[in-house]
Amino acid sequence: MPSNRITVHFIKYFLFCSFLVQFSCSNTNIIDKAQDIHINNASLPDSSDISAIVDSVRVLRLFDAPHKALGSINQLYVVNGQYIAFDLENTKRINAYDANGKYLKTMMENGPQSGDGLSLIDCYANEKDEIIVYDYAQMKLSTFDSELNAKTAIKGKRLYHYNHIASLPGTHKFVGFTSDNLTNAAMQHQKNTPSSVDFLDDKLQLLKKEFIYPKKFDGISLFASPKSFFAFKDSLRFFRFFDSYVYSMENDEIERRYKITYDKGNFPQDFLMTIVDPHYADFNVGNNGVLSAKAQYKYFNGYSCLLNWLENDSLAYASSITFSNGRLQWMYSIIKKGKNPLVSTSKALVERSRFKITLPPFDAYDRKSKEFVAYTTGNRLKKYLLKNSQLIKSNKINDESFYLIAVRFKSLNATPF
Amino acid sequence: MSVLVYLNFKGIKKEKELNKTIRNLSDTVKYFDGLSRYYWGLLKFNSKYSGYSFNKAGDVKSYNITEDTSKSSPINFSSIFKGNKYSLVLRYTEIGCDECSSLTVKKLIKLKQQHPDLPIYAFVDFTNYDSYLQWRKVGEIDFPVFYVKKGAFAFDKDCSQYSYIFTVGGDGTASNFFIPNSGITSPLEDYFDHISEKIPRFQH
Numbered sequence: 095m096p097s098n099r100i101t102v103h104f105i106k107y108f109l110f111c112s113f114l115v116q117f118s119c120s121n122t123n124i125i126d127k128a129q130d131i132h133i134n135n136a137s138l139p140d141s142s143d144i145s146a147i148v149d150s151v152r153v154l155r156l157f158d159a160p161h162k163a164l165g166s167i168n169q170l171y172v173v174n175g176q177y178i179a180f181d182l183e184n185t186k187r188i189n190a191y192d193a194n195g196k197y198l199k200t201m202m203e204n205g206p207q208s209g210d211g212l213s214l215i216d217c218y219a220n221e222k223d224e225i226i227v228y229d230y231a232q233m234k235l236s237t238f239d240s241e242l243n244a245k246t247a248i249k250g251k252r253l254y255h256y257n258h259i260a261s262l263p264g265t266h267k268f269v270g271f272t273s274d275n276l277t278n279a280a281m282q283h284q285k286n287t288p289s290s291v292d293f294l295d296d297k298l299q300l301l302k303k304e305f306i307y308p309k310k311f312d313g314i315s316l317f318a319s320p321k322s323f324f325a326f327k328d329s330l331r332f333f334r335f336f337d338s339y340v341y342s343m344e345n346d347e348i349e350r351r352y353k354i355t356y357d358k359g360n361f362p363q364d365f366l367m368t369i370v371d372p373h374y375a376d377f378n379v380g381n382n383g384v385l386s387a388k389a390q391y392k393y394f395n396g397y398s399c400l401l402n403w404l405e406n407d408s409l410a411y412a413s414s415i416t417f418s419n420g421r422l423q424w425m426y427s428i429i430k431k432g433k434n435p436l437v438s439t440s441k442a443l444v445e446r447s448r449f450k451i452t453l454p455p456f457d458a459y460d461r462k463s464k465e466f467v468a469y470t471t472g473n474r475l476k477k478y479l480l481k482n483s484q485l486i487k488s489n490k491i492n493d494e495s496f497y498l499i500a501v502r503f504k505s506l507n508a509t510p511f
Numbered sequence: 512m513s514v515l516v517y518l519n520f521k522g523i524k525k526e527k528e529l530n531k532t533i534r535n536l537s538d539t540v541k542y543f544d545g546l547s548r549y550y551w552g553l554l555k556f557n558s559k560y561s562g563y564s565f566n567k568a569g570d571v572k573s574y575n576i577t578e579d580t581s582k583s584s585p586i587n588f589s590s591i592f593k594g595n596k597y598s599l600v601l602r603y604t605e606i607g608c609d610e611c612s613s614l615t616v617k618k619l620i621k622l623k624q625q626h627p628d629l630p631i632y633a634f635v636d637f638t639n640y641d642s643y644l645q646w647r648k649v650g651e652i653d654f655p656v657f658y659v660k661k662g663a664f665a666f667d668k669d670c671s672q673y674s675y676i677f678t679v680g681g682d683g684t685a686s687n688f689f690i691p692n693s694g695i696t697s698p699l700e701d702y703f704d705h706i707s708e709k710i711p712r713f714q715h
Binding site: 161163164165166184185471473474493494 | 646
């Protein structure tokens, strides 16, 4: 009997070792080429007039089809002149609209039909204008081409869980980001090395783990932004809550591209050790979202971090938040790129001269028209419009509908900032 | 050695099968435990509040937000049901199970199509006007919606995290309380069948 036990242990150890060999992952050194972007949030103005740099503003209504309406928009993309809106919060539906806002189709939604999702959680538009839809419960990626036709569906063998998944430009690989890696590390048979970012092959098998953190913080749920990836030319921009950097990913390389520093409230890069660890019991609350949120509001009070990042050749847009006495204070920055980036930050960006509108937060960038695009409801649009705005007449606005506000900026090289 | 390895593999296989059976049994026990706790909760909630009289209770401040979007004129609550032989009420809370309330709304809309004269009301506790608009749009709700502050109904205290439905008779008495659960849908079907059977008696 004892020899039996030894043999069992040996076999288990062998199998374990073979898993280690099979899934052994290197942690790439992250290249540091970060350019500083300084956001002045010490004396944050209520609004800043950006009329001087705005070229055009358009308002567009999204017309929903009966029984296919969206109850919220949590992610927005512009692909080949078409608008893709994902309602993660209410209907779990991804709708596509043409350039005039006319409903084209529901690309995917949760449901019992074949082709429906089980638990759609993320949508991403890559540099080829393909849409990738991530079904969390099935570890499945459905890809649609730029004409919105279904192209491929890949189902991973293992149910790794991520908040967001993007394709890696110029490869057939994918990158997954998770803010809570409890199940992934166990399924990767690497419990001691949980990671925030995983590189996956074209069959969604693990290739490499990055942003590895101490095991004790595994399973601690932290807020994650609605998006973490943005396709910029041939690279993939990556950003996440609580991290000062905007990263650039190309093939196997990760580079720190921008470092966002705030006048006050910078999260320390090792915030898990310096902020979370001293209050570990308050954060270690399993799946209790309410307690987890309470702990974050309490101990992150006064800290600021990046929420969304968009970029073109000459300009970048950053939305940030500050945890402030149980609430979130939002701020928006327009960044003129260059050797010494110039930044204008305020609680609201306003165009007062020609279009007369307070701009909602931008969520997408249209590479074709070079417009930054925001969404809002009709009810809120009425409040965003300033007096005498000719953009749209208030009585033409439907409170229940969603509207897009597309803004093109002037070439900043020729414009004083 | 090879015999030992064979025996061990056989042992591991058996252990795996046993573990699978244990997991299945444990899941079954958990399911039935959840089921019995749900039924017990329903029974308790219904028996506690059935027979509650809106006429005798103090007035509840409500606003018809389908018409009065700015909530400027409060409505005398008992007047809403006045003259109705039978009314069906959805108490909707913003938090809690979205799927449960959305299934119930679908059922209510279907019932309304079958019985156009049946008065159906929704009493909601939205704190955000946009959220209310989107809820009404996505649910394709065409019956009157009233705003009643969370906790204003006596029943809210025992069911603050979930939406629920009940009926109000011609004498202003509430009964047939039911809390929908999207994980266990057959009681919801039964509930609506039961309500549907009752309606003709009240309408004629």
